[in-house]
Amino acid sequence: MNPIEESEKLINKAWDLFQEIPLGRGYLERLSALKVRLHQPCELAIAGKVKAGKSSFLNALIGENLAKVGDLETTATINRFCYGKPEDPDRPVKVVWDDGAFTLETLDFMNSLQGHDTDTLAKASKIAYLEYQVENPLLRELTLVDTPGTGAVVEAHQNVAERYFDLREKHKRQTHDCTSKADAVVYLMGAVANINDKSFLDDFKSSTEDCIPINAIGVLSKVDIDMNLLENRHEQSQYLADSLKEQLCTVVPVSAGLHEVLKEKSHLFPQWQNQVKSIKKRSFSMMLKGRDIFMSDRFSDIPIESRKEMLGNIPWSIFRTIANSLYYADTVEESLKELNEIANIDNVKHIVKDYFFSRSKTIRCTRIMNELYQLVLKVHSFGLFQLREENCQFEQWIQFVQQFNDPAVTGLVEYLQKRHRNRDDIKRIEIGLIYDLKSPIEMLLVEIKQTDDDFQALQLLRNNKDLFKDYEFEELNTVFGPYQVIDKATAQERLDFWQGREFLIRNAIKQHIVHQAINKYNQIIKNKL
Structure with missing residues (x-):
């Protein structure tokens, strides 16, 4: 089965049927847009709170320093990164304005x-957004x-603050619109998930119309920011994954800033x-308590200039993590x-490759x-009624x-009857909507979901061999494989x-795979009947 080809056939069938229905003709432009989107790449949105490390994470994911990283929040709304070559290398940023x-x-x-x-x-x-x-x-x-991120707080004088928060409301709307249109989302969060995190992910989940959160992964970002969090990052990630299991398929601890350094x-x-x-062990422990202490000449004979050179512009938490590792490791x-x-x-x-890249056609077609x-349900319910x-x-x-028995009127009636949708025509259209569209779409979605379930189970199996x-x-590798x-x-x-x-199985992952x-064996038996 090629889900793209099957989906395109159904969109073409919808186009033919919708043209026969006044209400349906109003959706022809939507059908054209769906057909275009069918052949476009999936959209993966990077979301989370302001300064959660989204830009650093995106840079690390792409492998290029494209997203702006700085001390201040970038106020431009949406940054889109698409495959291609800039029209003008000297002006590589495409700015799409609200108009x-x-x-x-x-x-x-x-x-x-x-x-x-x-x-x-x-x-x-x-x-509206920037495109690269x-x-x-x-x-x-x-x-x-x-x-753009959520939850910004800015200290500024009144008129600037008011304009800022007007812009922030626009950002919130754009972030919601962006993620509701996205096929998948990577959500960056801190060590403690709050009600806003859950609310955001609930909105995304409802917009994808998918009861299983396979299209959303969580990232516990900046794990180097606290030594206790660093040591317990895996346990904390698992706690967040358990707390948000209805919204996220997994939570992964990450330090994108460390990756860049x-x-x-x-x-x-x-x-x-x-x-x-x-440096002596006791002195070294003291030096890692803060940047100022590290630069003090009380605990080490390393020249101040050498220490300044080491630190450079590296964030203290990242440098502390590196220095601590180098100190206790036997080799570099x-x-x-x-x-x-x-x-x-x-x-x-x-994970992104397994969950999104390898499933891009499945994600796109399902959406x-x-x-x-x-659209078919609307046209069937309201279009046929009309x-x-x-x-x-x-x-x-x-x-x-x-009743007037006028030959001129009789001719007009015959002319209009040839162009009018009568009861037989309406019945034919209804049968087409049900048997040529509604039922095939349902069957295709079931087939796509079964294929995707197998894929997910296979990835989970191979990652937990x-x-x-x-x-x-x-x-099980054979059962979930495409050639079983x-x-x-x-x-x-x-x-x-x-x-x-x-x-008898106590491990949650193994229990899920089994x-x-x-379910797969039941499906095989049912298909053999």
């Missing part, structure tokens, strides 16, 4: 959107959308390790392994078919004019086996 017009601007223009002064706010208030064309393989299948500074680590290891290689595990960007890329299905009402009025008019014996892994050939007797035997084991296998 629909667009201009090509320099990177300096985007940098000018930081701050909360009156001129900056006035400029930003007229912008980037020749990055990831963007062939995914369009990344960096949203490792890329830029790791060649200096041998020198840094020699320097920090010259050992430290780099630990630091990359803390940064965890490679793991996130793997579009759900939208098409809603046709029947018009037909009833037409039949009453026919009965009225025929150690939970199963070799023969169990091989069996299992007869009914074997399926029944294995179904009985796993049903007997399911309630439950999916039981």
Whole structure:
């Protein structure tokens, strides 16, 4: 099955049927838009609170420093990163304004959107979004959308504050619109999820019309900001995942800032390790309590200038994490392994690839078919009612004019009857809507969901291979795979086996995989009947 081809056939069928219904003709433009979207990359929105590290995370995910990272919040609304090459390399930023017009601007223009002064706010208030064309393989299948963020608080004088918060309301609306249109979302959060996080994710979940949160992953960002959080990041991520299991499929601990520093500074680590290891353990512990203490000459003979050079513009929490790792690791290689595990960007890329990149066609078709299905229901309910009402009025008019027995009127009646949708026509249209559209859409969505469930179970199985014996892994790998050939007797035997084991399993992940296998075996048996 090719979900793109099947979806396009159904959109074309809807186009033919909708043209016969006055209400349906009003949705033809929507159908055209769905067809265009069907062949476009999926949209993955990066969302979360202001200064949650969204831009740093996006830079790390793409592998290029494109999203603005700074001390101030970027007030420009939405940043879209699409695959392609800029029309003008000197003006790589496409600015789409609220009135629909667009201009090509320099990177300096985007940098000018930081701050909360009156001129900056006035400029930003007229912008719908910024678009960047980037020749990055990831963007062939995914369009990344960096949203403004929620929960901003600014200390400014009254008139600037008022304009800022007007803009913030616009940001909130745009973020909601953006994520409601997105096919998937990566949500960055702090160590403690609050009601706003849950509310945002509930909104996204309801907009995707999907009862399973497979299109949303959480990121516990800036795990280096606190030593206690750093040590317990995996436990805290699991706690957040459990707390938001109805909204997120997983939560991953990340330090995108550390990832960037490792890329830029790791060649200096041998020198840094020699320097920090010259410090006594007790003194080193004191030095890591704060930037000012680290720069004090009380605890180390390392020259102040050398320490300034080491620190540079690295955020203190990230430098502290690096210095601590280098001090206690036996080698630089050992430290780099630990630091990359803390940064965890490679793991996130793997998850994004598994959950979004590899499923892009499935995500796109599911979203579009759900939208098409809603249009079909509207046209079926209200469009046919309108046709029947018009037909009833037409039949009453026919009965009225025929009593005059006028040849001119008779000719007009015959002419109008040839162009009028009668009861048989309406019945034919209704049958088409039900049997050629509604039912096939439902069947396609079920088939897509079954394929996606298998895919998800297969990814989970392969990522947790150690939970199963070799023969169990091989069996389930075949069951969830695309080329499984299992007869009914074997399926029944294995179904009985796993049903007997399911309630003895204590590991939640293994239990979920086994439950999916039981559903799959039941499906195989049902299909064999």
